[in-house]
Amino acid sequence: MPVLKNIRPLYKCTNSGEKADIYPIQSAALAWDTGGSITWVGKEIELPKELTHEPTYDAKHCVVIPGLIDCHTHLAFGGERSDEFEMRVLGTSYLDIAKAGGGILSTVASTREASEDELTERARITLQAMSALGVTTVECKSGYGL
Secondary structure, eight states: OOOOESSOOOOEEOOOOOGGGGGESSSSEEOTTTTSOOEEEEEEEOOOGGGTOEEEEEETTTOOOOOEEEEEEEEEESSHHHHHHHHHHTOOHHHHHHHOOOOOOOHHHHHHSSOHHHHHHHHHHHHHHHHTTEEEEEOOOOTTTT
């Protein structure tokens, strides 16, 4: 069972699972099994003796937090609307963006035009990026009647 040591801090949820009950453990360690399930979390000085001879990894004083959950993701879509975010920040109304050919209808049209392979590849790339940012769980929506 590998052990991650030198964590400063590790944030842990209480057993009740209430989000307000997240608390830090300074100088923490954690262990996991070969399936990837965490088997022990606590102060490094309280590491059980049976784990002291396991392979260890150094967190180098980095923070460890519970995995992030994205509970509403439209993962498979065509088109790109990131430029609309800047337009909205600069004061352009959604109606004006839609009149200019943007908005949700442009994404719906692009999604309908995309092949299944294109949508699958985009979803794969997006999931990899989300994982790299600490997202461990996603609930994917198709949305818009597609």
